[in-house]
Amino acid sequence: MRCSFSLKMPLMRGETADPHSGEGDALPPFPAIHLAVTENLPEYTLLDSGHGRKLERFGRVTVDRPEPQALWSPRLEATLWQGADGFFESAGDGEKGRWRLQGAPPESWPMVIDGLPMTCRFGSFCHLGIFPEQYPHWQWMIRRIRGLGGQKPRLLNLFGHTGVASVLAAAAGAEVTHVEASRQAIAWARLNQSSAGLEKAPIRWILEDARAFAAREARRGRTYHGLMLDPPKFGRGPGGEVWHLFQDLPDLLRTSERLLEPGEAFLILTTYAVRASCLSFDALVREILAGRGGHCESGELVVREAQGGRALSTSLFTRWESHG
Ligand SMILES: C[S@@+](CC[C@H](N)C(=O)[O-])C[C@H]1O[C@@H](n2cnc3c(N)ncnc32)[C@H](O)[C@@H]1O
Numbered sequence: 001m002r003c004s005f006s007l008k009m010p011l012m013r014g015e016t017a018d019p020h021s022g023e024g025d026a027l028p029p030f031p032a033i034h035l036a037v038t039e040n041l042p043e044y045t046l047l048d049s050g051h052g053r054k055l056e057r058f059g060r061v062t063v064d065r066p067e068p069q070a071l072w073s074p075r076l077e078a079t080l081w082q083g084a085d086g087f088f089e090s091a092g093d094g095e096k097g098r099w100r101l102q103g104a105p106p107e108s109w110p111m112v113i114d115g116l117p118m119t120c121r122f123g124s125f126c127h128l129g130i131f132p133e134q135y136p137h138w139q140w141m142i143r144r145i146r147g148l149g150g151q152k153p154r155l156l157n158l159f160g161h162t163g164v165a166s167v168l169a170a171a172a173g174a175e176v177t178h179v180e181a182s183r184q185a186i187a188w189a190r191l192n193q194s195s196a197g198l199e200k201a202p203i204r205w206i207l208e209d210a211r212a213f214a215a216r217e218a219r220r221g222r223t224y225h226g227l228m229l230d231p232p233k234f235g236r237g238p239g240g241e242v243w244h245l246f247q248d249l250p251d252l253l254r255t256s257e258r259l260l261e262p263g264e265a266f267l268i269l270t271t272y273a274v275r276a277s278c279l280s281f282d283a284l285v286r287e288i289l290a291g292r293g294g295h296c297e298s299g300e301l302v303v304r305e306a307q308g309g310r311a312l313s314t315s316l317f318t319r320w321e322s323h324g
Helices: 078-082 132-147 164-171 183-195 210-220 245-259 278-288
Strands: 002-005 033-038 044-050 053-058 061-066 086-090 097-101 108-113 116-121 154-158 175-180 203-207 226-229 234-236 242-244 264-272 295-304 311-323
Touching (some): 116 183, 132 226, 132 264, 132 311, 164 175, 175 210, 210 245, 242 245, 245 264, 278 295
Parallel strands (some): 061 086, 175 203, 226 264
Antiparallel strands (some): 108 116, 234 242
C-alpha cells in the first residue's frame, strides 16, 4: 500500500516553473512523501510495538527489540511479549548490547524471502541480518532489473551488509557488485548466496571502503544500471576510513551520478537513525541527478502491525529512476 500527500513536483529536466519569478507566479509544488510499506512477506510479522520496543517474528523465532519510534503503548498482552525467544538488552542508547535468549532458540535460522532462504542470527547488535522494512525496495529493484530487457543489468550495492539485496538482485538476473566494510558481514552474505543456491551467480564480494571503491570505479569509467546505497549515520571502512553521513553523502552521490548508466537506470538511497527529513535527501538527489531527467520519489520505509495496523516508520528513502 502507498500513501502520499501533496502534489508531485515535476522533475528536473523539463521542469518549467521559475523559482525566481516573483510573487503570484507558481512555485513548483512540494515533492510527495510516500510510505513504502512491507506487506506480503510471509515469514516476517510485526506482532506489536510500544513503550520503545517491538515484538516481531522472523521465520520461526520471535524477538523483542528496542524501537525508539514506538512511542505509543503495546496492544498485546505482556505474557505474549514475555514469551519471545530473544530479548535484546541495549548497552547505552546505540544498537549494541546483548541478547537474552529463552527456550534454546537456534543461534541462526532461515527466513525465506521470495522463495530464497536467508540467514538470521543473534549477534552483538540488535539486528538479525535482515531488514524486513527493505522489502518494498527489493521488490522495486527486482521489477527494474527484470524490466531492463536485452542487456545484463549491473547493480552496485554500496554498504551492502549481509547481502540480502545483492542475492535477490542476482536471482533476478543482475550482475552484482557488493561493497561492504565488515569481513563478517561479507561472510554472512556469501552464506546467503549459497543457501539460496546461487553459488554460481555473478556476485563480486568486495571488502572495501564504499567511497574509495566508488571513486575508483568512476575513474575507470565503469557504469551500473542500478545503485543501492544504505549508508549508516557513522561508519568505518576496513582500513579505518571514517564515514559521516551528513559530511560525506553529497560527494558520494556526485560520484554515484557518474556511475549510473546514461540510459535506463535507477538509484535507491536509504538512511536510518538520522535527525533529518526525507525532503533533505530528496532535494540532494534531485540536485545531483538534475541533468538526467527521470523521476524521483521519497518517503519512509514502514512496517505495519499485524493487528491494529499501526505504521512503524524505520527509515527514510529516496528512489530515482530514468527510462533513458
Ligand atoms: C545499514 S547497514 C546496511 C543494511 C543492508 N542494506 C541490508 O538491508 O541488509 C550499513 C552497512 O554499512 C557498512 N559500512 C559502514 N561503513 C562503511 C564504509 N565506510 N564502507 C563500506 N561499508 C561500510 C556496515 O558494516 C554495515 O554493514
